[in-house]
Amino acid sequence: MQRTLSDRDQAVIWHPYTQMQTAPAPIGIVRGEGARLYDEQGACYIDATSSWWVNIHGHAHPHITTRLAAQAAQLQHCIFAGYTHEPAVALAEQLLPLLPGEQRKVFYSDNGSTAVEVALKMAIQYHANGRDDVAPPRRRLLAFRNAYHGDTFGAMSVSERSVFTKAFDSYLFDVSFLDLPTMENIGRLCDEVDQLAGDTAAFIFEPLLQGAAGMLVYQAAALDLLLKHCRGKGILLIADEIFTGFGRTGKDFAMQHLQTAPDVICLSKGLTGGAIALGVTTCAQHIYDAFLSENKLKTLFHGHSFTANPLACTAALASLELFREPACRQQRQRVSEAHAQFAGWLNNCPSVKNVRQLGTLLAFDVITAGPDTYTNELAAAIHRFFRARKVMLRPLGNTIYILPPYCITNEELEVVYDSVRDFLRETGN
Ligand SMILES: *Cc1c(COP(=O)(O)O)cnc(C)c1O
Numbered sequence: 362m363q364r365t366l367s368d369r370d371q372a373v374i375w376h377p378y379t380q381m382q383t384a385p386a387p388i389g390i391v392r393g394e395g396a397r398l399y400d401e402q403g404a405c406y407i408d409a410t411s412s413w414w415v416n417i418h419g420h421a422h423p424h425i426t427t428r429l430a431a432q433a434a435q436l437q438h439c440i441f442a443g444y445t446h447e448p449a450v451a452l453a454e455q456l457l458p459l460l461p462g463e464q465r466k467v468f469y470s471d472n473g474s475t476a477v478e479v480a481l482k483m484a485i486q487y488h489a490n491g492r493d494d495v496a497p498p499r500r501r502l503l504a505f506r507n508a509y510h511g512d513t514f515g516a517m518s519v520s521e522r523s524v525f526t527k528a529f530d531s532y533l534f535d536v537s538f539l540d541l542p543t544m545e546n547i548g549r550l551c552d553e554v555d556q557l558a559g560d561t562a563a564f565i566f567e568p569l570l571q572g573a574a575g576m577l578v579y580q581a582a583a584l585d586l587l588l589k590h591c592r593g594k595g596i597l598l599i600a601d602e603i604f605t606g607f608g609r610t611g612k613d614f615a616m617q618h619l620q621t622a623p624d625v626i627c628l629s630k631g632l633t634g635g636a637i638a639l640g641v642t643t644c645a646q647h648i649y650d651a652f653l654s655e656n657k658l659k660t661l662f663h664g665h666s667f668t669a670n671p672l673a674c675t676a677a678l679a680s681l682e683l684f685r686e687p688a689c690r691q692q693r694q695r696v697s698e699a700h701a702q703f704a705g706w707l708n709n710c711p712s713v714k715n716v717r718q719l720g721t722l723l724a725f726d727v728i729t730a731g732p733d734t735y736t737n738e739l740a741a742a743i744h745r746f747f748r749a750r751k752v753m754l755r756p757l758g759n760t761i762y763i764l765p766p767y768c769i770t771n772e773e774l775e776v777v778y779d780s781v782r783d784f785l786r787e788t789g790n
Pocket of ligand 1: 477630
Protein backbone atom coordinates (compact mmCIF):
# COMPACT_ATOMS: atom_id res chain seq x y z
CA MET A 362 0.00 0.00 0.00
CA GLN A 363 1.21 3.46 -0.86
CA ARG A 364 2.08 5.58 2.17
CA THR A 365 0.63 9.06 2.23
CA LEU A 366 2.74 12.21 2.10
CA SER A 367 1.60 12.92 5.59
CA ASP A 368 2.96 9.56 6.88
CA ARG A 369 6.26 9.85 5.05
CA ASP A 370 6.61 13.41 6.37
CA GLN A 371 6.38 12.29 9.96
CA ALA A 372 9.32 9.95 9.53
CA VAL A 373 11.74 12.59 8.25
CA ILE A 374 10.53 16.20 8.68
CA TRP A 375 10.82 18.77 11.46
CA HIS A 376 8.31 21.59 10.90
CA PRO A 377 8.64 25.31 11.72
CA TYR A 378 7.01 26.69 14.90
CA THR A 379 5.69 23.22 15.60
CA GLN A 380 5.79 21.18 18.80
CA MET A 381 6.35 17.89 17.00
CA GLN A 382 5.19 15.77 19.94
CA THR A 383 1.66 17.14 20.07
CA ALA A 384 1.02 18.58 16.62
CA PRO A 385 -1.58 16.82 14.46
CA ALA A 386 -0.24 15.11 11.31
CA PRO A 387 0.34 17.65 8.54
CA ILE A 388 -1.93 17.76 5.52
CA GLY A 389 -0.16 16.80 2.29
CA ILE A 390 -0.77 19.48 -0.34
CA VAL A 391 -0.29 18.52 -3.96
CA ARG A 392 -1.63 21.42 -5.99
CA GLY A 393 -2.68 25.05 -5.80
CA GLU A 394 -4.85 27.24 -7.96
CA GLY A 395 -6.14 30.72 -7.17
CA ALA A 396 -7.03 30.91 -3.48
CA ARG A 397 -7.39 27.11 -3.29
CA LEU A 398 -5.03 24.35 -2.27
CA TYR A 399 -5.75 20.65 -2.84
CA ASP A 400 -4.59 17.83 -0.57
CA GLU A 401 -3.51 14.33 -1.58
CA GLN A 402 -7.03 12.99 -1.08
CA GLY A 403 -8.35 15.64 -3.45
CA ALA A 404 -9.98 17.80 -0.77
CA CYS A 405 -9.95 21.53 -1.44
CA TYR A 406 -8.90 24.13 1.14
CA ILE A 407 -9.40 27.87 0.93
CA ASP A 408 -6.14 29.63 1.71
CA ALA A 409 -7.46 32.37 4.00
CA THR A 410 -4.02 33.43 5.29
CA SER A 411 -2.18 33.62 1.96
CA SER A 412 0.16 30.77 2.89
CA TRP A 413 1.79 32.70 5.72
CA TRP A 414 1.05 36.13 4.26
CA VAL A 415 3.09 35.70 1.09
CA ASN A 416 0.61 34.93 -1.66
CA ILE A 417 -1.09 37.90 -3.31
CA HIS A 418 -2.20 36.84 -6.81
CA GLY A 419 -3.16 33.22 -6.10
CA HIS A 420 -1.33 29.90 -6.32
CA ALA A 421 0.49 28.81 -9.46
CA HIS A 422 -0.58 31.98 -11.25
CA PRO A 423 -0.20 31.30 -14.99
CA HIS A 424 1.66 34.56 -15.67
CA ILE A 425 4.27 33.91 -12.98
CA THR A 426 4.51 30.26 -14.04
CA THR A 427 5.14 31.10 -17.69
CA ARG A 428 7.77 33.72 -16.89
CA LEU A 429 9.52 31.31 -14.49
CA ALA A 430 9.60 28.50 -17.04
CA ALA A 431 11.15 30.77 -19.68
CA GLN A 432 13.76 32.09 -17.23
CA ALA A 433 14.58 28.55 -16.04
CA ALA A 434 15.46 27.61 -19.61
CA GLN A 435 17.69 30.69 -19.93
CA LEU A 436 19.61 31.34 -16.70
CA GLN A 437 18.89 29.82 -13.31
CA HIS A 438 21.65 31.22 -11.19
CA CYS A 439 24.94 33.02 -11.36
CA ILE A 440 27.27 34.73 -8.91
CA PHE A 441 26.19 38.30 -8.16
CA ALA A 442 29.52 39.87 -7.19
CA GLY A 443 31.27 41.09 -10.30
CA TYR A 444 28.43 39.80 -12.51
CA THR A 445 24.85 40.87 -13.09
CA HIS A 446 21.80 39.81 -15.05
CA GLU A 447 18.60 41.15 -16.59
CA PRO A 448 16.05 39.99 -13.96
CA ALA A 449 17.97 41.64 -11.08
CA VAL A 450 18.49 44.92 -12.95
CA ALA A 451 14.95 45.07 -14.35
CA LEU A 452 13.42 44.34 -10.95
CA ALA A 453 15.43 47.11 -9.27
CA GLU A 454 14.50 49.53 -12.08
CA GLN A 455 10.83 48.76 -11.73
CA LEU A 456 10.63 48.46 -7.96
CA LEU A 457 12.47 51.61 -6.83
CA PRO A 458 10.07 54.14 -8.42
CA LEU A 459 7.08 52.42 -6.77
CA LEU A 460 8.49 52.75 -3.26
CA PRO A 461 7.68 55.54 -0.80
CA GLY A 462 10.29 58.27 -0.45
CA GLU A 463 13.34 58.36 -2.65
CA GLN A 464 14.79 54.87 -2.60
CA ARG A 465 17.77 54.66 -4.92
CA LYS A 466 19.52 51.27 -4.53
CA VAL A 467 18.45 47.66 -4.12
CA PHE A 468 20.42 45.10 -2.09
CA TYR A 469 19.23 41.53 -2.65
CA SER A 470 19.06 38.68 -0.16
CA ASP A 471 16.98 35.56 0.41
CA ASN A 472 14.06 36.20 2.72
CA GLY A 473 12.54 38.62 5.22
CA SER A 474 14.94 37.94 8.07
CA THR A 475 17.99 38.43 5.86
CA ALA A 476 16.50 41.66 4.46
CA VAL A 477 16.30 42.87 8.07
CA GLU A 478 19.87 41.76 8.85
CA VAL A 479 21.09 43.74 5.83
CA ALA A 480 19.11 46.81 6.90
CA LEU A 481 20.58 46.70 10.42
CA LYS A 482 24.11 46.28 9.06
CA MET A 483 23.59 49.17 6.63
CA ALA A 484 22.39 51.43 9.44
CA ILE A 485 25.11 50.51 11.92
CA GLN A 486 27.95 50.75 9.43
CA TYR A 487 26.51 53.95 7.91
CA HIS A 488 27.26 55.74 11.18
CA ALA A 489 30.61 53.99 11.66
CA ASN A 490 31.74 54.83 8.11
CA GLY A 491 30.86 58.47 8.55
CA ARG A 492 33.18 59.02 11.50
CA ASP A 493 36.85 58.60 12.29
CA ASP A 494 37.55 56.19 15.13
CA VAL A 495 37.77 58.98 17.70
CA ALA A 496 34.08 59.66 18.15
CA PRO A 497 32.05 56.73 19.50
CA PRO A 498 29.69 55.55 16.74
CA ARG A 499 25.97 55.41 17.32
CA ARG A 500 25.48 51.87 18.61
CA ARG A 501 21.90 51.71 19.83
CA LEU A 502 18.92 50.36 17.90
CA LEU A 503 15.32 51.29 18.62
CA ALA A 504 12.28 49.12 17.98
CA PHE A 505 8.65 48.86 19.12
CA ARG A 506 7.39 46.65 21.92
CA ASN A 507 5.76 43.53 20.43
CA ALA A 508 7.79 43.95 17.24
CA TYR A 509 8.55 40.99 15.03
CA HIS A 510 11.33 41.27 12.45
CA GLY A 511 12.35 37.67 11.85
CA ASP A 512 14.08 34.64 13.35
CA THR A 513 17.80 35.12 12.70
CA PHE A 514 19.80 36.53 15.62
CA GLY A 515 19.91 40.18 14.58
CA ALA A 516 16.25 40.10 13.58
CA MET A 517 15.35 38.37 16.86
CA SER A 518 17.28 41.02 18.79
CA VAL A 519 15.17 43.85 17.40
CA SER A 520 12.02 41.82 18.05
CA GLU A 521 10.07 41.59 21.29
CA ARG A 522 11.45 39.05 23.73
CA SER A 523 8.74 36.36 23.63
CA VAL A 524 8.07 32.64 23.43
CA PHE A 525 9.81 32.77 20.04
CA THR A 526 13.08 34.09 21.49
CA LYS A 527 13.05 32.77 25.07
CA ALA A 528 15.65 30.04 24.59
CA PHE A 529 18.03 32.58 23.06
CA ASP A 530 17.38 35.78 25.04
CA SER A 531 20.81 35.87 26.65
CA TYR A 532 22.46 35.72 23.20
CA LEU A 533 20.54 38.69 21.79
CA PHE A 534 22.00 42.21 21.75
CA ASP A 535 20.35 44.99 23.74
CA VAL A 536 17.73 47.06 21.99
CA SER A 537 15.60 49.90 23.36
CA PHE A 538 11.89 49.27 22.94
CA LEU A 539 9.20 51.96 22.63
CA ASP A 540 5.43 51.66 23.10
CA LEU A 541 3.31 51.97 19.99
CA PRO A 542 2.56 55.65 19.43
CA THR A 543 -0.86 57.25 19.99
CA MET A 544 -1.82 60.92 19.97
CA GLU A 545 -1.94 60.67 23.78
CA ASN A 546 1.51 59.19 24.47
CA ILE A 547 3.45 60.80 21.64
CA GLY A 548 4.93 63.50 23.91
CA ARG A 549 6.32 60.90 26.31
CA LEU A 550 7.70 58.79 23.45
CA CYS A 551 9.51 61.80 21.97
CA ASP A 552 11.01 62.46 25.42
CA GLU A 553 12.22 58.84 25.54
CA VAL A 554 13.76 59.25 22.10
CA ASP A 555 15.53 62.43 23.29
CA GLN A 556 17.10 60.48 26.15
CA LEU A 557 18.45 57.82 23.77
CA ALA A 558 19.07 59.90 20.65
CA GLY A 559 22.76 60.67 21.11
CA ASP A 560 23.96 57.12 20.50
CA THR A 561 21.07 55.67 18.48
CA ALA A 562 21.84 54.42 14.97
CA ALA A 563 18.40 53.47 13.72
CA PHE A 564 14.77 52.82 14.49
CA ILE A 565 13.20 49.74 12.88
CA PHE A 566 9.41 49.43 12.78
CA GLU A 567 6.53 47.63 11.06
CA PRO A 568 4.49 50.58 9.73
CA LEU A 569 0.82 50.62 10.82
CA LEU A 570 0.50 46.90 11.44
CA GLN A 571 2.41 44.54 13.72
CA GLY A 572 1.72 41.14 12.16
CA ALA A 573 3.19 38.39 14.32
CA ALA A 574 2.33 40.33 17.49
CA GLY A 575 -1.30 39.49 16.74
CA MET A 576 -2.24 41.81 13.88
CA LEU A 577 -2.05 44.99 15.96
CA VAL A 578 -3.09 48.05 13.98
CA TYR A 579 -1.90 51.48 15.10
CA GLN A 580 -2.23 55.12 14.05
CA ALA A 581 -0.43 56.49 11.01
CA ALA A 582 -0.58 60.09 12.26
CA ALA A 583 1.09 59.23 15.58
CA LEU A 584 3.75 57.14 13.85
CA ASP A 585 4.43 60.02 11.50
CA LEU A 586 5.08 62.39 14.42
CA LEU A 587 7.40 59.89 16.08
CA LEU A 588 9.36 59.27 12.87
CA LYS A 589 9.73 63.01 12.20
CA HIS A 590 11.10 63.41 15.70
CA CYS A 591 13.59 60.54 15.25
CA ARG A 592 14.76 61.94 11.93
CA GLY A 593 15.37 65.30 13.58
CA LYS A 594 17.75 63.52 15.94
CA GLY A 595 19.78 61.86 13.17
CA ILE A 596 18.24 58.41 13.73
CA LEU A 597 17.89 56.37 10.53
CA LEU A 598 14.39 55.07 9.79
CA ILE A 599 14.06 51.44 8.69
CA ALA A 600 10.56 50.52 7.50
CA ASP A 601 10.04 46.77 7.72
CA GLU A 602 7.39 46.39 4.99
CA ILE A 603 8.01 42.67 4.64
CA PHE A 604 4.40 42.02 5.59
CA THR A 605 2.73 45.36 4.80
CA GLY A 606 4.24 45.82 1.33
CA PHE A 607 2.48 45.18 -1.98
CA GLY A 608 -0.98 46.36 -1.13
CA ARG A 609 -1.79 44.63 2.15
CA THR A 610 -2.77 47.79 4.05
CA GLY A 611 -4.87 49.42 1.33
CA LYS A 612 -2.08 51.52 -0.18
CA ASP A 613 0.70 49.92 -2.22
CA PHE A 614 3.08 50.33 0.74
CA ALA A 615 2.12 51.13 4.32
CA MET A 616 4.55 54.08 4.46
CA GLN A 617 2.34 55.78 1.87
CA HIS A 618 -0.16 56.42 4.68
CA LEU A 619 2.50 58.73 6.17
CA GLN A 620 4.35 61.88 5.15
CA THR A 621 7.75 60.85 6.48
CA ALA A 622 9.84 58.76 4.10
CA PRO A 623 12.05 55.95 5.37
CA ASP A 624 15.82 55.77 4.77
CA VAL A 625 15.74 51.99 4.35
CA ILE A 626 12.95 49.58 3.39
CA CYS A 627 12.82 45.78 3.85
CA LEU A 628 10.65 43.71 1.53
CA SER A 629 9.97 40.01 1.06
CA LYS A 630 6.76 37.93 1.46
CA GLY A 631 4.51 39.35 -1.33
CA LEU A 632 7.54 40.44 -3.38
CA THR A 633 7.47 37.38 -5.66
CA GLY A 634 3.71 37.04 -5.36
CA GLY A 635 4.46 34.26 -2.91
CA ALA A 636 6.07 31.99 -5.50
CA ILE A 637 9.73 31.88 -4.36
CA ALA A 638 11.80 33.23 -1.48
CA LEU A 639 13.47 36.58 -2.11
CA GLY A 640 14.47 39.46 0.14
CA VAL A 641 15.19 43.04 -0.77
CA THR A 642 16.64 45.89 1.25
CA THR A 643 16.43 49.26 -0.46
CA CYS A 644 18.04 52.52 0.63
CA ALA A 645 18.17 56.23 -0.01
CA GLN A 646 21.17 57.73 -1.81
CA HIS A 647 22.88 59.05 1.33
CA ILE A 648 23.02 55.55 2.85
CA TYR A 649 24.67 54.14 -0.26
CA ASP A 650 27.07 57.07 -0.52
CA ALA A 651 28.36 56.49 3.01
CA PHE A 652 29.87 53.19 1.84
CA LEU A 653 31.76 54.66 -1.13
CA SER A 654 35.44 54.93 -0.34
CA GLU A 655 38.98 54.01 -1.36
CA ASN A 656 39.07 52.29 2.01
CA LYS A 657 38.02 48.62 1.69
CA LEU A 658 36.86 48.59 5.31
CA LYS A 659 33.93 50.82 4.34
CA THR A 660 32.48 48.05 2.13
CA LEU A 661 29.20 46.41 3.09
CA PHE A 662 30.52 42.90 3.65
CA HIS A 663 27.33 40.93 3.28
CA GLY A 664 25.99 38.48 0.73
CA HIS A 665 24.46 35.07 0.23
CA SER A 666 25.20 32.32 -2.27
CA PHE A 667 21.84 32.86 -3.92
CA THR A 668 21.83 36.67 -3.80
CA ALA A 669 19.59 38.01 -6.60
CA ASN A 670 18.70 34.56 -7.87
CA PRO A 671 17.42 35.13 -11.44
CA LEU A 672 14.40 32.85 -10.98
CA ALA A 673 13.34 34.67 -7.82
CA CYS A 674 13.84 38.07 -9.46
CA THR A 675 11.80 36.90 -12.45
CA ALA A 676 8.94 35.79 -10.22
CA ALA A 677 9.07 39.23 -8.58
CA LEU A 678 8.99 40.96 -11.96
CA ALA A 679 6.02 38.88 -13.06
CA SER A 680 4.27 39.57 -9.77
CA LEU A 681 4.91 43.33 -10.14
CA GLU A 682 3.36 43.25 -13.61
CA LEU A 683 0.22 41.73 -12.12
CA PHE A 684 0.34 44.10 -9.17
CA ARG A 685 0.35 47.17 -11.44
CA GLU A 686 -2.74 46.02 -13.36
CA PRO A 687 -5.88 47.96 -12.44
CA ALA A 688 -7.54 44.56 -11.87
CA CYS A 689 -5.30 43.97 -8.85
CA ARG A 690 -6.33 47.25 -7.24
CA GLN A 691 -9.99 46.34 -7.88
CA GLN A 692 -9.49 42.94 -6.24
CA ARG A 693 -7.96 44.55 -3.16
CA GLN A 694 -10.82 47.03 -3.01
CA ARG A 695 -13.41 44.26 -3.28
CA VAL A 696 -11.81 42.16 -0.52
CA SER A 697 -11.51 45.19 1.69
CA GLU A 698 -15.21 46.10 1.21
CA ALA A 699 -16.31 42.52 1.96
CA HIS A 700 -14.14 42.57 5.11
CA ALA A 701 -15.71 45.86 6.21
CA GLN A 702 -19.17 44.32 5.95
CA PHE A 703 -18.21 41.22 7.89
CA ALA A 704 -16.51 43.43 10.48
CA GLY A 705 -19.94 44.96 11.06
CA TRP A 706 -21.33 41.51 11.93
CA LEU A 707 -18.34 40.73 14.16
CA ASN A 708 -18.76 44.01 16.02
CA ASN A 709 -22.22 42.84 17.13
CA CYS A 710 -20.93 39.47 18.26
CA PRO A 711 -20.65 39.34 22.08
CA SER A 712 -17.79 36.82 22.17
CA VAL A 713 -15.50 38.94 20.03
CA LYS A 714 -13.47 42.06 20.76
CA ASN A 715 -10.96 44.39 19.09
CA VAL A 716 -12.27 43.94 15.56
CA ARG A 717 -9.75 45.65 13.27
CA GLN A 718 -9.42 46.00 9.54
CA LEU A 719 -6.72 47.44 7.35
CA GLY A 720 -6.92 46.82 3.61
CA THR A 721 -7.22 43.09 2.97
CA LEU A 722 -6.58 42.20 6.62
CA LEU A 723 -9.46 41.54 9.02
CA ALA A 724 -8.63 40.45 12.58
CA PHE A 725 -10.40 40.06 15.92
CA ASP A 726 -9.84 38.49 19.31
CA VAL A 727 -12.05 35.73 20.68
CA ILE A 728 -12.92 36.53 24.30
CA THR A 729 -11.61 33.69 26.50
CA ALA A 730 -10.65 33.15 30.10
CA GLY A 731 -7.04 32.74 28.95
CA PRO A 732 -4.53 35.51 28.22
CA ASP A 733 -4.59 37.52 25.00
CA THR A 734 -1.31 36.05 23.83
CA TYR A 735 0.17 33.62 21.36
CA THR A 736 0.10 30.83 23.94
CA ASN A 737 -3.66 31.03 24.50
CA GLU A 738 -4.97 27.43 24.62
CA LEU A 739 -7.84 28.24 22.29
CA ALA A 740 -5.42 28.40 19.35
CA ALA A 741 -5.26 24.62 18.88
CA ALA A 742 -9.05 24.31 18.94
CA ILE A 743 -9.43 27.16 16.45
CA HIS A 744 -6.89 25.55 14.17
CA ARG A 745 -8.63 22.14 14.36
CA PHE A 746 -12.07 23.59 13.71
CA PHE A 747 -11.05 25.41 10.54
CA ARG A 748 -8.95 22.52 9.27
CA ALA A 749 -12.03 20.32 9.49
CA ARG A 750 -14.00 23.01 7.62
CA LYS A 751 -11.32 23.07 4.89
CA VAL A 752 -10.52 26.69 5.56
CA MET A 753 -6.87 27.49 6.20
CA LEU A 754 -6.96 29.86 9.13
CA ARG A 755 -4.07 29.71 11.55
CA PRO A 756 -4.76 31.86 14.61
CA LEU A 757 -2.20 33.82 16.61
CA GLY A 758 -3.29 32.74 20.10
CA ASN A 759 -6.91 33.82 20.43
CA THR A 760 -6.57 36.24 17.52
CA ILE A 761 -8.29 35.05 14.36
CA TYR A 762 -7.33 36.88 11.18
CA ILE A 763 -8.44 36.61 7.58
CA LEU A 764 -5.78 37.62 5.06
CA PRO A 765 -6.58 36.07 1.69
CA PRO A 766 -4.80 36.35 -1.65
CA TYR A 767 -6.31 39.34 -3.47
CA CYS A 768 -7.76 37.04 -6.15
CA ILE A 769 -10.07 35.24 -3.71
CA THR A 770 -13.63 35.22 -5.09
CA ASN A 771 -16.65 36.63 -3.26
CA GLU A 772 -18.04 33.09 -2.97
CA GLU A 773 -14.84 31.82 -1.39
CA LEU A 774 -14.82 34.77 1.00
CA GLU A 775 -18.39 33.92 2.03
CA VAL A 776 -17.30 30.35 2.81
CA VAL A 777 -14.56 31.75 5.06
CA TYR A 778 -16.93 34.21 6.81
CA ASP A 779 -19.55 31.45 7.27
CA SER A 780 -16.98 29.18 8.86
CA VAL A 781 -16.06 31.96 11.29
CA ARG A 782 -19.74 32.55 12.12
CA ASP A 783 -20.17 28.81 12.73
CA PHE A 784 -17.07 28.66 14.89
CA LEU A 785 -18.32 31.48 17.08
CA ARG A 786 -21.77 29.85 17.35
CA GLU A 787 -20.64 26.26 17.84
CA THR A 788 -18.13 27.05 20.53
CA GLY A 789 -20.98 28.57 22.50
CA ASN A 790 -19.87 32.07 21.78
C1 LIG B 1 7.61 37.50 8.18
C2 LIG B 1 8.27 38.74 8.63
C3 LIG B 1 9.67 38.83 8.72
C4 LIG B 1 10.58 37.66 8.46
O1 LIG B 1 10.50 37.19 7.17
P1 LIG B 1 10.96 35.67 6.85
O2 LIG B 1 10.95 35.60 5.37
O3 LIG B 1 9.93 34.80 7.49
O4 LIG B 1 12.31 35.49 7.43
C5 LIG B 1 10.21 40.04 9.10
N1 LIG B 1 9.44 41.11 9.37
C6 LIG B 1 8.09 41.06 9.29
C7 LIG B 1 7.30 42.29 9.57
C8 LIG B 1 7.47 39.87 8.94
O5 LIG B 1 6.13 39.81 8.91
